[in-house]
Amino acid sequence: MLTGCAVRLTHTRQLQNDHAMPLTRYYTATTLDGFIADPTQSLEWLFTREQNTDGPLAYKTFIAAVGALVMGATTYEWIVRHEHGEWPYDLPCWVFTHRELPIVHERIQLTRDDVADVHARVCAAAGERDIWIVGGGDLAGQFADRGLLDEVIVYIAPVTLGAGAPLLPRRVELRLEELARNGDFACARYGVVR
Amino acid sequence: MLTGCAVRLTHTRQLQNDHAMPLTRYYTATTLDGFIADPTQSLEWLFTREQNTDGPLAYKTFIAAVGALVMGATTYEWIVRHEHGEWPYDLPCWVFTHRELPIVHERIQLTRDDVADVHARVCAAAGERDIWIVGGGDLAGQFADRGLLDEVIVYIAPVTLGAGAPLLPRRVELRLEELARNGDFACARYGVVR
Numbered sequence: 001m002l003t004g005c006a007v008r009l010t011h012t013r014q015l016q017n018d019h020a021m022p023l024t025r026y027y028t029a030t031t032l033d034g035f036i037a038d039p040t041q042s043l044e045w046l047f048t049r050e051q052n053t054d055g056p057l058a059y060k061t062f063i064a065a066v067g068a069l070v071m072g073a074t075t076y077e078w079i080v081r082h083e084h085g086e087w088p089y090d091l092p093c094w095v096f097t098h099r100e101l102p103i104v105h106e107r108i109q110l111t112r113d114d115v116a117d118v119h120a121r122v123c124a125a126a127g128e129r130d131i132w133i134v135g136g137g138d139l140a141g142q143f144a145d146r147g148l149l150d151e152v153i154v155y156i157a158p159v160t161l162g163a164g165a166p167l168l169p170r171r172v173e174l175r176l177e178e179l180a181r182n183g184d185f186a187c188a189r190y191g192v193v194r
Numbered sequence: 195m196l197t198g199c200a201v202r203l204t205h206t207r208q209l210q211n212d213h214a215m216p217l218t219r220y221y222t223a224t225t226l227d228g229f230i231a232d233p234t235q236s237l238e239w240l241f242t243r244e245q246n247t248d249g250p251l252a253y254k255t256f257i258a259a260v261g262a263l264v265m266g267a268t269t270y271e272w273i274v275r276h277e278h279g280e281w282p283y284d285l286p287c288w289v290f291t292h293r294e295l296p297i298v299h300e301r302i303q304l305t306r307d308d309v310a311d312v313h314a315r316v317c318a319a320a321g322e323r324d325i326w327i328v329g330g331g332d333l334a335g336q337f338a339d340r341g342l343l344d345e346v347i348v349y350i351a352p353v354t355l356g357a358g359a360p361l362l363p364r365r366v367e368l369r370l371e372e373l374a375r376n377g378d379f380a381c382a383r384y385g386v387v388r
Contacts (some may be wrong), residue, residue: 032348032368032384033228033361141356154226158384159369162335162359167227167354171239174226174352179380181373188380190226190352 004182022126023150024119026133026140027062028167029185030154035164036137041078045159049184056180057153057187066091067129068122073097074165075135092125094118096139115142141170150193151177156186216320217344218313220327220334221256224348229358230331235272239353243378250374251347251381260285261323262316265301267291268359269329274298278351286319288312290333309336335364343386344372350380 024064029046030036037043053060069091071079076095079088079104087105095101095110096118103110111118122131133149143149152174154167174190181187223240224230231237247254263285265273270289273282274296281299289295289304290312297304305312316325327334327343337343346368348361367383375381 031228032346032382033224034226034354035228042355152226156382158370159367160364160366162226162360162363164367166299166356166358169227169356170354171356172354174354176352176375176378176380179373181370184370186370186373186380188226188350 022067022123022128022130024131024133024137024143024148025066025151025153026143026149026168027059027153028155029157030136030167031157031159031161031164033160033162034167035161036135036167037078037165038161039163041074041165045161046157049157050154051183052193053184054140055182057155057178057182057189062153063132064086065130066132067126069093069132070122070139072136072139073093073101074098075139076101076108079134092122094122112188115139116146116148119143119146119148137166137168141168141172142190144168144170144172147194149163151192152190154188154190155182156188158184158186213307216261216317216322216324217326218337218342219256219345219347220326220329220337220343220362221253221347222329222334222349223351224361225351225353225355225358227354227356228361229355230329230361231272231359232355235268235359239355240351240365243351245377245379246351249376251349251372251376251383256347257272257326259324259380260326261320263287264312264316265289265328266330266333267293269327269333270295273328286316288316302340309333310340310342313337313340313342331360331362335362335366338362338364338366338386341388343364345386346369346384348382348384349376351379352378 004169028036028124069089093108094107097110101110133143173193175193177191178189222230232239245384263283287302289302291304292306327337367387369387371385372383
C-alpha cells in the first residue's frame with residue numbers, strides 16, 4: 001500500500017514535465033463536498049486557507065510544466081474580473097464560449113468548436129508541455145467524455161458548502177496516484193481510468 | 195507542515211477512545227465530488243474499491259470506540275434491505291424518522307424528537323464511548339447546525355458521479371486533522387470548527 005510519504009517521493013518528478021507524453025490535466029481547488037465555487041461564484045472559502053507554495057502539488061511546479069490553457073467562459077470572466085485587467089498567463093489560451101467576450105491578452109482565442117478538434121490544436125501549441133484545463137467542471141467533463149482527460153489534481157479545502165459550481169458533473173473513474181497534505185488542504189492527484 | 199506520514203503516527207491513538215471526551219462523529223464514504231450514494235441509492239461505486247481493513251482510519255478501529263449510533267430513515271432502510279434481516283450492530287441506535295418503520299433489533303429506537311434532545315439521550319447511552327452518525331448527510335448537518343458534531347471522517351472513493359445524495363448539505367467549517375491513503379481511498383479526518 002502506498003502512503004502519503006511514499007508517493008511524495010515521486011511528486012517532484014511527476015509534476016515536472018518529464019513524463020513521456022504531455023498530459024491534459026484538470027488542476028483545481030474544491031470543497032470537501034465537490035464545489036469549485038459557491039453559488040455566487042465566490043472563492044472566499046478558498047482564499048482564507050493556508051498553503052505552502054513550495055509544498056506538495058504546488059501551483060508553481062505545476063504551471064512550470066504547462067504549455068497551453070483551456071477554460072470555459074465563466075472561468076475566463078471570473079479571472080478577468082478578479083485580476084483587474086492583468087491577465088496572469090503568458091501562454092496560449094483557448095476559451096470555450098458561445099458568447100462574444102472581450103479578449104484581454106493577445107494569446108487568448110475564443111472558440112465554439114468541438115473539444116476534440118480544439119484539443120488537437122492545443123496539443124500542437126503546447127508542444128512537449130502539458131495542457132491545463134483551468135475550469136469549469138463541465139468543460140473538464142467534456143474532455144473526459146471524449147477520452148482526452150489524463151489527470152485530475154485537487155486541492156480539497158476543509159469546508160463543505162452544500163451548493164455551488166460542481167467539480168466534475170458526470171461519472172469519471174479515477175485512480176489515486178498521489179496524496180499529501182499542503183497547509184490546510186488535502187491534495188490529491190488522480191489518473192483518469194479510461 | 196504535517197505530512198500524511200507524520201499524521202499517521204497519531205492515528206491509532208486518535209481513533210481509539212482515549213480522547214478526553216466522547217466525540218460525535220460522522221464517518222462515511224464519499225465520492226470525490228461529495229456524494230454518499232448515487233441517484234438510485236446504490237453504493238456500487240464504493241464496494242468495488244480496495245481497502246486495507248487494518249489500515250489508516252479503518253472501520254474496525256473506529257467502531258471499537260463507538261457506544262451508540264444515530265441515523266436517518268433512508269440510511270436505516272438501506273441497511274435493513276442490504277443486510278438481509280441481520281442487523282449488523284449490537285449498540286443502541288436511534289433512527290430519525292417521520293414515518294413508521296419496522297424495528298429489526300431490540301436496541302433500535304425510532305424518534306422524531308429534536309436532535310439536541312436525542313443527542314443528550316444518545317450521549318448518556320454511549321457513556322464514555324463515541325457516537326456515530328451513520329448518515330445521511332442532512333442528519334449530520336442537523337447535528338452540525340446545533341453545534342453537536344465534533345468530527346467528519348471520510349473515505350474518498352476515486353470516482354465522481356455528478357449526482358446523488360449529498361455528503362453534508364450546508365456550510366460547515368472543518369480543520370484537517372489526519373490524512374492518509376488506505377487502498378484505493380484518500381481518507382481524511384476533520385475536526386468541526388465551531
